[in-house]
Amino acid sequence: MTASAAPSTRRALDVRNLGVRYGEVQALDDVSMTLDAARICGLIGVNGSGKSTLFKALMGLLVPGTGSVELFGRSAASARKQGLAAYMPQAEEVDWTFPVSVSDVVAMGLYGRLGPSRRLRAPDRAAVEDALGRVGLADLRRRQIGQLSGGQRKRVFIARSIAQDARLLLLDEPFAGVDQASERTMTALLKTLRDEGRSVLVSTHDLAGVPELCDEAVLLHRRVLAQGDPSLVLTHGNLARAFGPAPSTTTVRSAASAAPDGGS
Ligand SMILES: Nc1ncnc2c1ncn2[C@@H]1O[C@H](COP(=O)(O)OP(=O)(O)OP(=O)(O)O)[C@@H](O)[C@H]1O
Numbered sequence: 001m002t003a004s005a006a007p008s009t010r011r012a013l014d015v016r017n018l019g020v021r022y023g024e025v026q027a028l029d030d031v032s033m034t035l036d037a038a039r040i041c042g043l044i045g046v047n048g049s050g051k052s053t054l055f056k057a058l059m060g061l062l063v064p065g066t067g068s069v070e071l072f073g074r075s076a077a078s079a080r081k082q083g084l085a086a087y088m089p090q091a092e093e094v095d096w097t098f099p100v101s102v103s104d105v106v107a108m109g110l111y112g113r114l115g116p117s118r119r120l121r122a123p124d125r126a127a128v129e130d131a132l133g134r135v136g137l138a139d140l141r142r143r144q145i146g147q148l149s150g151g152q153r154k155r156v157f158i159a160r161s162i163a164q165d166a167r168l169l170l171l172d173e174p175f176a177g178v179d180q181a182s183e184r185t186m187t188a189l190l191k192t193l194r195d196e197g198r199s200v201l202v203s204t205h206d207l208a209g210v211p212e213l214c215d216e217a218v219l220l221h222r223r224v225l226a227q228g229d230p231s232l233v234l235t236h237g238n239l240a241r242a243f244g245p246a247p248s249t250t251t252v253r254s255a256a257s258a259a260p261d262g263g264s
Contacts, residue, residue, distance in 0.1 A: 009073040010037045012168045012199035013058070019066035020053050027053040029222050031067070035201060037167070040194050042214035042230065043203040046243055049221045051203040052090060055170050058201070059087045071168060083112040085168040086161030091153065091176065096146035103141040105156050106131050109164030131162035135189065151182035158189065169193065171202040175209070187213045207234060 013035035020028040028050045035041050043051050056062045057069055060076030071079035079085050086109065106128045111118055120128070132138045135155040140148065145156065154174045161169050169190075175183050183206070190200050190213065204210065210217055210230050217233040219225040219242050226233045 011035075011070075012037050012039070012072060013201065014070040014073075015054075015058070015067070016069075017067035018054070018057060018064050018069060020050075020057055020062065021065050022053075026222065028057070028064075031220070031224055033218050033224055033227055035168075035199055035216075037199055038194055038197045039215045040190060040200040040202065040213060042210045042217040043201055043220060044207065044210065044217055044234070044242065045203075045220035049242070051220060052172055054220070055087060055089075055172050055201075055203070058170055059085060079168075081112065083109075083164050083166060085170060086157075086164050086166035088154065088157040088161070088169070088171045088174060090172045091150065094153075096153070098145065100145055101142050102137055102145060102148065102156055103128055103132060105145055106159045106163050109160035109162075109166070112164070127163045127165075131159040134162055135159045136185070150177040151179060151186075154178060154182075154186065155189075158186070158193075162193070167198055169198060169200045169202075171200065173203055173205070175204050175206050183209065207239075210234060 011034060013033070015031060015033045018028055018031040019026070031050070031054065033041075043054070045051050053062070057064050058071065058076055060069075060080050069076045072084050074082070074084070076085075107120060107124070109131075110120065110124050110127065114120070114124065129138065129141075132141055135158055137152060137155055137159060140152065145153065148156065157171075158169070158174075171190075174186060178186070187209065190202070194200060194215075202213070204213075211234070214230050216228060217230040218227040219233050219238055221242050225241050226238045
């Protein structure tokens with residue numbers, strides 16, 4: 001499969017001075033970041049630091065108060081319409097009781113290019129099958145989406161983005177509620193997709209997994225506190241600024257001790 005409109009720039013993402021408010025709440029303030037094609041970026045921050053808000057702004061699902069968002073040199077809305085970006089929301093935001101099968105959900109990635117009838121032709125069905133095979137869900141293709149495990153549900157969304165041939169995957173907490181074996185499988189898959197030229201922005205609370213998965217990281221706390229190589233971002237100093245002065249979780253300690261400053 002090839003994207004219906006091949007992106008013309010190596011820059012997948014260009015966010016400039018983005019500000020988003022919900023009434024009195026300033027969720028994002030002067031956020032600027034970039035992501036090049038064929039890179040995986042980890043988005044790190046405490047609950048409420050603005051990660052989901054950033055994803056929604058990148059998908060054009062909310063209108064920023066200030067600043068701008070470009071995906072492959074296009075507006076967020078235009079990139080979404082062209083199928084350049086695919087979004088996996090947090091699991092709580094999805095209605096898993098909806099009466100659709102696994103392969104129906106994966107086929108939704110093709111809707112943008114199918115026209116109003118949404119009738120799948122042979123190549124479209126092949127794209128769906130290929131995507132299901134790549135995430136190891138071919139045997140479950142007819143199952144109702146709510147009858148999958150947490151990890152399988154995440155893989156369905158990744159399959160949908162593969163069928164769509166999205167060039168940028170926006171994944172909000174794909175490892176939440178996923179066991180270590182599934183996380184390893186998904187990490188390997190995301191790196192393969194990266195090696196094919198796709199970009200991935202992935203929010204995660206598994207800080208210890210960031211150096212293995214991510215080429216770069218952004219530490220968010222309404223503003224960008226740090227961005228760059230994970231080993232330079234996940235220092236004790238930066239993590240204390242993002243998570244508070246006495247981070248006590250194992251994941252925070254292990255991520256920081258993996259940093260070259262020894263977490264100092
Ligand atoms: N629809 C909304 N209306 C009002 N405030 C909101 C809304 N959505 C988010 N917020 C607020 O905006 C801020 C950022 O929320 P957001 O969901 O983007 O954070 P997050 O980093 O994704 O958090 P989590 O890790 O818990 O998912 C928080 O203070 C949150 O309470």
